[in-house]
Amino acid sequence: MSAIIETQPAVFPAQLSRHVGPRETLSHTLTMAYRALLRLRRTPEQWADVLVMPFLFTFMFAYLFGGAIAGSVTDYLPALIPAIIVQGVVQASVVTGTQLREDMDTGVFDRFRSLPMARIAPLAGALLTDTIRYAVLTVLTMLVGVMIGWRPGGGGAIVLAGLLVILTAWSLSWCWALLGVTARTAGTVQGIAMLIMMPLTFLSNAFVPTQTLPDWLRVVAEWNPLSHLITAIRELANDGVFGADVGWTLLGAVGIAAIFAPLAVRAYMRKA
Amino acid sequence: MPSTLPDRAIEADGLVKVFGTNRAVDGVDLRVDTGTVYGVLGPNGAGKTTTISMLATLLRPDGGNARIFGHDVVGEPHTVRQLIGVTGQYASVDEKVSGIENMIVFGRLLGLSHRAAKLKGRELLEAFGLAEAAKRPVGKYSGGMRRRLDLASSLIAHPPLIFLDEPTTGLDPRTRGQMWDVIRGLVAGGSTVLLTTQYLDEADQLADRIAVIDRGRVVAEGTADELKSSVGTAALQLRLADTAQTAVALTVIEQVLGVSATATPEAARITAPMGDPDRVTDLLLALRERGIPLAEVSVTKPTLDEVFLTITGHATDDAASAEHETEEVAA
Incomplete structure (x- = not known):
């Protein structure tokens, strides 16, 4: 088995670069995204949440709360579908963090660290591929909504709504990536993330109108960043309105990514 | 190419790594000449893997410094990574995807095009007897196959320096023999190999020079013959x-x-x-x-086992030798 190796002498690279350039960084990130895609194909269980949640939560909330909150199921859907989408992608973004932790526990990350590759690529690649999961969840929830009577009136703006929610989930996944890199087990990531996200999704304008809340809670719900995202999606999808909440959400998303992406990469490199 | 190769592949001075209160590596000096096989020999927990990790830029030294072909491992890690291949004690390959997919990903990361990476991957899988298993998920590979895939992945770029951390630990004698052939082949092609092992016969068989390492320190250094004659x-x-x-x-x-x-x-x-x-x-x-x-x-002549006993004042790790024996019996 050594025959072929003898005929191929060691190569001392003609040029040695001291740093990774932006083009290489992009190429490495895309390669890592390709790797994540290969893994996604081989691990169907990673699709379970994004395939089941749209059906489960849409039906459950629509028929359970529709009558009580909005008078009828159909009247509840314009408010509900954006909320279900946001709740879904936020939870799916947590899975990104837990999977990163599990992935890092396998030996292959030792090899990535020993390769002359961009340090950000293993994280950025994984996060990039997970936007596919967010997209599937978003589109599927919208379809389920339309199936049971949602008629979004925003026209083409619904595409913008989808993109906005995917971008926000991607930004948010940097938080979980940081948690994933620093936490000891995938279970820890899951536990801490749920502790943060459960109150954040429910103490918002997602499922009930904020007017019905006590004063102190209404303030919390209205300041909740997820409320801004949900409002932005509702306005875009239902009315085609490009409101202030879209701006706030974009600002928030960019801000989160700007803070947490460098932190996550730094934590990853410290481990490296 | 080879004309630009410096004479020294590895120069390490006083490397130290501390984990908590444990000085895992406690002032290791190494000089490895280009084109040779250098054996680092020691029992479990002697600091072999930690030393390799620092030389391969995976761990930051707490003290001392090291240069790979003249490039500092702390100051120029990216340069160093272009010159080395690392094969760890535990296979660093992706379990979920297939052998060829592993090779494609690593090849792409090393700057090859998709097509070139696939070609190179096929060629190496073939060379390591993994052609038939190329499309199977690595999770279904045997330990020996994983180890071979791991080594194959380290050779994609034909790095001039290859770190092999206990390349044959846990392998059956036949696969171990094959691994030895591969290592000899690499050196014939001009590579420098730094190899750690707890098997004394392995260091004896392969290494031009050997450092005996115990409790984070180099306790003896020289050719196998020098070490043996130093003992008696x-x-x-x-x-x-x-x-x-x-x-x-x-x-x-x-x-x-x-x-x-x-x-x-x-x-x-x-x-x-x-x-x-x-x-x-x-x-x-x-x-x-x-x-x-x-x-x-x-x-x-005295065996390296006797050398080890004389130098360190204690026998090689019991667990290690027991494992060794079991494998030979299994043969």
């Missing part, structure tokens, strides 16, 4: 044609060589320390005079 003399081994004469033979040896020999009863093999080779002639003549015919005469 060779031994004369005799096998008698007639085992009944063993007692007489032992007396003769005592008289002629002035040392006490030992005998293994079942094989009638007598072992005697051999200080002065010239006296052996006297001994053989004396045995002839007494009418003690010999079936076999041989001289053995």
